[in-house]
Amino acid sequence: MVNKKDDNQTEKAILEAADKVFTQKGFAAARMEDIANEAGINRALLHYYFRSKDKMFDLIFQQRVAIFFSGLGQIMQSEKRLLEKIQAIVEHEITILLAHPYLPIFVLQELNQNPQRMLAIAENAGAHPSLLLKKFSVEVRAEIKAGTIRETDPAQLFMSIMGMTIYPFVARPVVKIIxxxxxxxxxxxxxQRKKGITDFIIHALKP
Amino acid sequence: MVNKKDDNQTEKAILEAADKVFTQKGFAAARMEDIANEAGINRALLHYYFRSKDKMFDLIFQQRVAIFFSGLGQIMQSEKRLLEKIQAIVEHEITILLAHPYLPIFVLQELNQNPQRMLAIAENAGAHPSLLLKKFSVEVRAEIKAGTIRETDPAQLFMSIMGMTIYPFVARPVVKIIxxxxxxxxxxxxxQRKKGITDFIIHALKP
DNA sequence: GTCTATAGGGTGATAGAC
DNA sequence: GTCTATCACCCTATAGAC
Known part of the structure; x- marks a missing residue:
């Protein structure tokens, strides 16, 4: 009420700064001072708002994971036909990743170091992640039966889609040099790759 | 000459321990004590053998990158026909990654945080990494001209191969749960994926 | 709410005994 | 070569003034 500054504004600045620093450096290498500098405030203030580095990180991490997986889940559960669904996945992911370059390497690195975090997130999401593939698998098998695509393992296909789409961003420094x-x-x-991947997959699935 | 232990043996134990700890935790989160414990020796001894944490890390990192890229370079420059070359790449990479699970996420994470390291490595390798694609591109264009595969951008194809092959290992905790x-x-x-990817690509390239 | 100052604990590195 | 002890620094977190 009688704050010197709108506290919402400071909080937002901190969150943005924390996001940037954590995402670029990872938890262990990130310093509270880096975040404070980035936000243009004092270190102590970080603790005033978020109590500890861990709590701050958890918050950011949850948000980032949500960005990484949210849209994907919706598309996977949608009623599109298989090939259109695949196209939608590819375009959505690449669009997200162009806007958030460090996102996948950050999320995947922290998950690798702390795999049980993935389970916590899964529970938070309300649904078990294995559901992500259920509908997709049914659709793939239906298309195979209908003869519109050739025999394909749904899980392997899904990994291929994700790999083709996400990997170049994970390996960005290598790709840039090569x-x-x-x-x-x-x-x-x-x-360009948005269309390239979709075409590639369509041809690969042709009976 | 009058050592209590064969120093080679200790050095080897340290290197193995350092490899394990750095690869699993990354540079920033790794503690010298973790490495000492893992090697069954004292912290001071690490410095006796390798002077500093940085020097030790550089050594390990160079080695890891070599594993990650070495075989690949040879296959890329070999005289195999395109499709066999692709098959060889996929099988080689998956074999390596099955033996070194944390390798890609480790290398890629550190490269993302320190992209100029990639340039240093490139110089060390003697050849510019862009050469990796040169021969491959020529071969792809030749096959297109011969009508054995359909119109395809070599760089995009290469990224697809790498993505399909490496990504599941990078995203291992996610994949396991899904x-x-x-x-x-x-x-x-x-x-299983070794054969799956190769088939997938062959079909995708069919004219 | 925001700052300065400082406590408190950890970490890389070195000195020195054996 | 290997250990124990210790230094010097850095980093998170909190106390307390404004």
Whole structure:
């Protein structure tokens, strides 16, 4: 009520700063001072707002995971036909990843170091992650039966889609050097890739 | 000459321990004490052998990157026909990754945080990494011209191969939960995947 | 709410005995 | 070569003034 500054504004600045620092450096390498500097405030204030580094990290991490998985879940459960669904997944993921370059490496690194976190997140989401594949698998098998695509293991297909889409972002520094691109060039290649991947998969599935 | 222990043996134990700890936790989260415990020796001895944490890390990291890229380079430059080359790449990578589960996420994470390291490695390797794709691109274009495969961008194809092959290992904790597998089950799926990916690509490239 | 100062604990590195 | 002890620094977290 009688704050010197709108506290919401400070809190938002901190969250943005924490996001940036944690995402780029990971939990262990991130310093509270980095975050404070990035937010343009004092270290002590971070603790005033979020109590501890751990609590702050958990918050950010949950948010990031949500971005990483949220849209995907919706598309997977949607009523699109298989090939359109695949196209939607690819386009959605690449769009997200272009906007959040460090997102996948950050999430995957922390999950690898702390796999049980994945279970916690799964429970938070309300549904078991294995459901993600259930509907998709049924659809794949239906298309196979109908003869519109060739015999394919749904799980293997799903991994391929994700790998083709996400991996270049995870391996971004390597890709940039091998393809001799700067950031702008890299992003261009990824935009082209939206259509490229979809075509590739459609041909691979053709009976 | 008058050592209490064969120093080679201790050095080896330290390197193995350092490898394990750095690879699992990353540089920032790794503690010298973790490595000492893992090697069954004292912290001070680490410094006696390798002077500093940084030097030790650099050593391990170089080795790991070599494993990650070495065989790949040879296959890429070999005289196999395109489709056999692709098959060889997939099988080689998956074999390596089954033996070194944490390898890709470790290397890619550290490279993301320190992209200039990639340039240093490139120079060390003697050849510019962009050469990796040169021969491959020529071969792809030749096959297209010969009509044996359909119009395809070589760089995009290469990223797809790498993504399909490496990504599941990077996302291992996620994959395990979505597919409801334990470690043994995951590894089985990956072994099947060797053939699965190759088939997938062959069909995708069919004119 | 925001700052300065500082407590309290951990970590990399070195000195020195054996 | 290997150990124990210790230094010097860094980092999270809190106390207390404003």
């Amino acid at each position: 393809l001799e691109k700067d950031d702008a060039g890299f992003e261009n290649v990824m935009r | 597919l409801e597998k334990d470690d043994a089950g995951f590894e089985n799926v990956m072994r």
